[in-house]
Amino acid sequence: MLYCFSSFSTRTEVKVANLVCFIIIIITITTIILLLIIIIIIFLFGLVLVVIAVVAVVVVHLVLLLRRRRRRRHRHGRKKPYSFFDDLGNVVGFDVDIVSRVCAIAGKQCEIVLAEFTECTFTNREITYPGRGLMSGWFDACPGYVISVDRKTAFDFTDPYLYTDASFTVAPGNPSDFNPDISDFSQFTFAHLTGAVTNEKCLDRLNKKAKNFVVAANLPDARAMLLNGTADVLFSPRHKIDGLEILPQRVHCDAGGSAVMLKRGSPLAQWWNPAFQTLKKSGEYQALCPISSIKYNAALALSMGWLRLGFGCRNDGISAEVSAVAMTMSMMEP
Known part of the structure; x- marks a missing residue:
């Protein structure tokens, strides 16, 4: 038998002492176990806090990264150099500069506002319609839209101020073996953007036989159609689309370039056109092309042949009007 104490003289005292000793040992062991459990709980709780903190840091980092990418898309958005957001969130670009100068010459107060491009124009069953925003007077004009027969x-239009053309875009490697130089496109399915002049009627005017068309709500939708095989070709005013192949052939769907698009019967062109001609005669308009190329880091060039017709800036990159968000213009009397 184990004795905790040996100084007791009687057996009863020894038994009591051993019982007390046993109780003390049990209490000590229990206390140690409880302390270990508490330490483990504290450790696990701390570990959970560390994991939560790490996850929170990762989530915050991803959110900030997505925001930076979103801001970057705005800065280098689909309408650069025509109208896009700068680092401070201001709408800037060639269209903004043109509107500002023409309005200043005309003595008008003009405000730049943003709207979905379908508020300017959209397509339904291959028919082009004015958008709700333009028709309802939410704004007065949509700068940078192509003048076309349809x-x-x-719409009414001001004098044109941009040269424009159209191109054919295919998936990488041109899997459908599309050739823009042939005249019969019957075997191919074409995608075009809603409201765009690059549509079935334009191909008819180009003496191209085509019968299969799908309308894309926006550029990402059109890109997806090409990549998933819904469409073989995208017919659009764009010269650059990430992840797709732009064929070198160029055609014209316009009837005189790009201008400020107006609601039918709008009086805006009555003061815009004289002011724009003043800007052109002063030489300032011609200077805007190379200045904008440097200012907005984009390929805006001066096309002298078109300049004689009233407009000279052309862009070797993207279309002025194909974007999820359009710059529109409201005019206020001074």
């Missing part, structure tokens, strides 16, 4: 039946 649009002339629905």
